[in-house]
Amino acid sequence: MEEAQESGGGIRSALPLGSLISPSGNEVELPELEGKTIGLYFAANWYPKCEAFTPALAAAYRQLRGRGAGFEVVFVSCDEDRPSFERFHRAMPWPAVPFGDIPCKKSLSDMFQVEGIPRLVVLAPDGAEVVCSDAVELVHRYGDPAFPFTPARVAELEAAERSKFASQTLDKLFSVSHVKNGGDQQVVSVLPPPSVPIASLVGKTVGLYFSADGCEPCVKFTERLAAIYGNLKRRSAEFEVVYIPMDKEEGGYERSRGDMPWPALPYDGGEGAPSRELARYFDVREIPTLVVIGPDGKTVTREGRNLVNLYFDMAFPFTEEQVRRLQELEDERAKGYSPSLRHAGHRHELSVVSEKSGGGPYVCCECDEQGFGWAYQCIACGYEIHLRCGRDGEDGGAVGAEQ
Ligand SMILES: [Zn+2]
Ligand SMILES: [Zn+2]
Known part of the structure; x- marks a missing residue:
């Protein structure tokens, strides 16, 4: 740390870096880092959170590089052996500190007090200062728009998010899907078959159900939600569920739908698709997730799954007021x-x-x-x-x- 400001610049004076290697094992010249915002990525292949984060960071990285943003990532491995390191590094599009350069890895990790992984320390160009001591959350949440990861940028993103949530409507939420179907607003049904026009959902409490085939908690929860859905429908509650598929292939999507009595977004496979955009919008990190939208189109809760598990159909309409009422009831019953x-x-x-x-x-x-x-x-x-x-x-x- 004490050397960080010395000798007026250059990444070499700021960081104790020796040579770096590319994913294919070639040496990388340090000048390639000069003048760029740098992310030091501390991770290990054996840790699921790192495995989950690497693709998110890689997607953001490719976007940023594609549009010429001055951004570079350096992988600082916490892997236990060379083959795991090499395998893990091959899944990354950026250079790494060589596996054998233990002094460098140690001093970087001491310098930034790395205690947990994954950790993404972001440095201003030439390593002049730490702009974000851990950008993992930011990348998960915002992807490449989080660049350059400064507090000012984060404040901008948060403000944009707040205003987006404040003006949220069902139409806007599903508008990404409209576009896909030719942009014929309002009339186009994106919920086949049988078609359910989005207009028919407006004014109802709508559960957006993020789930996928082949995930055991999803199967269990789908069953429970279907039972509750049936009960609420019998009571003519103004309630609907829409399946937001997180399936990786169409066969899985068809199987998921087979167990569901409610409409679904069409299968759209892959990153950037409408269902993924909705997942990003609501910051869905795990499935199953049930996000509840109120009759006014605003988010009521992202904790629909918990509420369903706790209170079954009594949870409807999932509002804070209803939850408070149920808690009081629960207190009474606990006696x-x-x-x-x-x-x-x-x-x-x-x-x-x-x-x-x-x-x-x-x-x-x-x-x-x-x-x-x-x-x-x-x-x-x-x-x-x-x-x-x-x-x-x-x-x-x-x-x-x-x-
Ligand atoms: Zn239990
Ligand atoms: Zn015990």
Whole structure:
């Protein structure tokens, strides 16, 4: 760090870099870094978050290079052996510190106090200063428009996002799909078959369901959502779900749709497609995700999945007010549960906790779904189950209760 400002410039005086190598193993000249914004990418192939982030960074990188932005990335490997390093590096379009240059990797990682990966330290041209100590989130969220990753740029993006959300309507959300169908606004149905005009969704509470074939939590959640959807339809609730496919191939899309009683966006495969744009817009990081849009076209919640898991069809219309009401109901109902119990799935006694007494978000060890607040918990082991799952299991705990 102490050398950073010395001798008036150049990447070499700012960073302890030796030679770099390209993904194909050739040496890269350091002058190629001069005058560019530089991202030092600390990552390792064995870590899933790095594997997930590399393609996102590569996509942004290609966009930026394509339009001539002065941006370069240097991979600083935390891989455990040379073959893994080489394999991982080949998936990247930028140079790396050679695997064997341990002093360089060590001093870079000390210099920027790298404790967790993936980490993307962004330096102003010639390494003059750190403009962003970790741009991983920014790249995930905004992609290449995040460049040059400065606080001013981030403030601009956030302001643009706020105004976009404030003026959001269903038509605008689906407009990307309109274009695809020839730009014949309002009339074109993008929800085949049978066609469901977007106009018919306006004024309803609409769940945008991001999911894909071959993902086990999605299959489970689809089943639950379908049951709730059926109940709400029978009650003539003003509710609709639209499948936003995250499928990687059309066969998977067809299989997903087979389990769904609601309309879907057409299969559009690949990056940049309308469904991916919606995922980016709502910052969808994992599937399944249920984003709920209110009758006015504004986002009600991105936590639809949690709410469905917690409250089933009672969650409708997913508003804060409804959630508060349900929490009060839950508090009331919790009084009917015994303060502690023995559960078949765990060898210690479990005690009731609430949000006020240490209960937070958790994944139920009985049914694998999320919970929040009220739970039966073993603090020592971190074992937690829904109150209702505890009650189901109370009898199940007795020998032979399986029938
Ligand atoms: Zn449960
Ligand atoms: Zn325990």
